[in-house]
Amino acid sequence: MHEKEVAVVTKHGRMPTFMVRPEGAGPYPVVILYMDAPGIREELRDMARRIAARGYYCALPDLYYRIGTVRFDLPRRDERMSAVVGACLRSLDNAGVNEDTAGLLAYLDGEAEAKADKVGAVGFCMSGRYVVSLAAYFGERFASAASLYGVGLKTEDDGSPHKLIGEVKGELYFGFAETDTATPPETIAAVKEAIKACGGKHKTEIHANSGHGYCFTAGRAYQPQAAEATWAKMFKLWERTLK
Template sequence: MRENEVLVVTKHGRMPTFTVRPDGGGPYPVVILYMDAPGIREELRDMARRIAAQGYYCALPDLYYRLGTVRFDLPRRDDRMSAVVGACLRSIDNDTVNEDTAGLFGYLDGEADAKSDRVSCVGFCMSGRYVVSLSAYFGDRFASAASLYGVGLFTEDDGSPHKLMSQVRGELYFGFAETDTATPPETIAAIEQAIKATGGNHESQIHPNSRHGYCFTAGRAYQPQAAEATWAKMFKLWERTLK
C-alpha cells in the first residue's frame, strides 16, 4: 500500500492528514476516518490501513491541528490527561469539522487515486456525532456514514444528530455498546426514533457484552466479537454504497 502524511489547506490553516490506498491503479472509493477524542495515534493509522487493504482510499485528518501537534501517551492516562483530552474535544464542533472536511474535499478532488465525488466516513466516540452532521451538511456528497458509540447524539442544540437525520440523504449505521455511560439508553432510543421518523435506509445496532471503546484493540474495553461484527457491517456498507 502507499502511505502519505500530507498538509491539507483549510479555512483555518494546514491540517495534517494521513492517507493510505492500495498499490496499483486507481481511482479508489474514499472513506474518511474521523478520530476519537484521544486523537491521532498508530492504532488509528492501522485502522486506515485495514480500510485501504479492502480497496479504498482512506484519509485520517488531525482535527486538533488548531491546537498544534497534540499526541497522548494513552497507556499512562490519568485524571490530568483525561482533563486535557476533554479540553481538546471541546475545541471543535459541527461547524469546524464541516469546514475542515470542505478543505479535505478540495485536496481529495485533486488526487488522481481518489474517487471523491461520493464518499463515506466513519467516526468513533467524539466523531460519532460529526459524521451525522457532515452527512446532513454535504448532502449527496456522503453516500454513507458509520457512527460508532458516538457521544453527543442526543442534545438540545440545533446541531444534535437526532435532529439532523431528516436532512441526511445517504445511509447511516449506528453501532452502540451495550454498556456505555457516554451513550445511555435514552440516547439510543432517540436515535432509533429518529430513524423511524425519517424512513431512511438507516440502521441502529447494540452489540452484546460490549462497552464504550470496544473497537480499539489497545483499549481496556476491546471486545473482539463486537469489533469484528462492526467491521463486517462497515465493509458491507461501503461495498453497497461506494462500489
Template sequence: MIERDVLVGTKHGQMHAFAVCPDGGGPYPPVIFYMDAPGYREELKNMARRIARAGYYCLLPDLYYRLGTVRFDLHRRDESLSSVIRAARNTLTNAMIAEDTAGMLAFLDAQEEVKPGPVGCVGHCMSGRFIVTVAARFPERIAAAAAFYGVQIVTDQPDSPHLIADRIKGEVYLSFAEVDELVPANVVPDITAIFDKAGVRHDVEVVPGTHHGYCFAERAAYHAAASEAAWGKLFAMWKRRLK
C-alpha cells in the same frame, strides 16, 4: 500500499492528515476516518491501513490542528491526562468539523488515486456527533456514514446532530455498546425514530456484552468478536454504497 503525510487546506489553515491506499489498480472510493478524543495516533493509522487494504483511499485527519501538534500517550493515561484530552475535545464544534470536511472533500477530489463521486466516513466516540453532522451537511457526497459508540448525537444544544439528521440521503450505521455511561438511554430510540420518519436507510444497533471502546484492540474494553462483526457490517455498507 501507498502512505503519505499530507496537508489539507481548510478555511482555518493547513490540517495535517494521514492518507493511505492500495498500490495500483485504482482509483479507489474515498473514506474519511474521523478520530476519537485521544486524537491522531498510530492505533488509528493502523485502522486506516485496514480500510485501505479493503480497497479504499482512507484519509485520517488530525482534527486538533488548530491547537498545533497535539499527541497523547494513552499508555500513560491517568486523570490528569484525561482532563487534558477532554479540554482538547471541547475546543471542537460541529460547525468546525463541517468546515474542515469541506476542505477534505476538496482535497479528495484533487487526488488521482481517488474515485470521483460518493464518499464514506467513519468515527468513534467523540466523532459520533461529527459523523451524523457531516452526513446531513453534505447529503450529496456522504453516501455511507458509520459511528461506533458515538456521543452527543442527541443533545439539548442548538447544534445537536439529531436536529438535522432527517437531511441525510446516504446510508447510516450506528453501533452502540451495551454498557456506555457516555450515551444516555434516550439516544438510540430517538435517533432511530428520526431515521424511520425521514426514510433514512439505517442500522442502529446496541451490541450485547460490549463496553464503550469495544473496537479498539489496545483497550481493556476490546471485544474481538463484536469488533470483527462491526468491521464486517462497515465494509458491507461501503461496498453497497461506494463501489
C-alpha cells in the same frame, strides 16, 4: 500499500492528514476516518490501513490541528490526562469539522487515485456525532457514514445529530455498546425515533457484552466479537454505497 502524510489546506490553516491506499493507479473509492477524543496515534493509522487493504483510499485527518500537535501516551492515562483530552474534545464543533472536511474533499478532488465524487466515513466516540452532521451538511456527497459509540448524539442545541438524521441523503449505520454511560439508553431511543420518523432507511445495532471503545484493540474495553461484527457491517455498507 501506498502511504503519505500531507498538509490539507482548510479555512483555518493546514490540517495534517494521513493518506493510505492500495498500490496502483486506482481510482479507489474514498473513506474518511474521523478520530476519537484521544486523537491521532498508530492504532488509528492501522485502522486506516485496514480500510485501504479492502480497496479504499482512506484519509485520517488530525482534527486538533488548530491547537497544535496533540499526542497522548494513552497507557499512562490518568485523571490529569483525561482532563486535557476533554479540553481538546471541547475545542471542536459541527461547523469547524464541516469546514475542515470541505478542505479535505477539495484536496481529494485533486487526487487522481481517489474517486471522491461520493465518499464514506466512520467516526468513533467524539466523531460519532460529526459524521452525522457531515452527512447532513454535504448531502449526497456523503454516500454513507458509520457512527460508532458516538457521544453527544442527543443534545438540546439545533445541531444535535438526532435532529439532523432526517436531512441525511446517504445511509447511516449506528453501532452502540451495550453498556456505555456516554451514550445512555435514552440517547439510543432518540436516534431510533429519528430514524423511524424519516422512513427507517438507517440502521442501529447494540453489540452485546460491549462497552465504550470496544473497537480499539489497545484499549481496556476491546471486545473482539463486537469489533469484528462492526467492521463487517461497515465493509458491507461501503461495498453497497461506494463501489
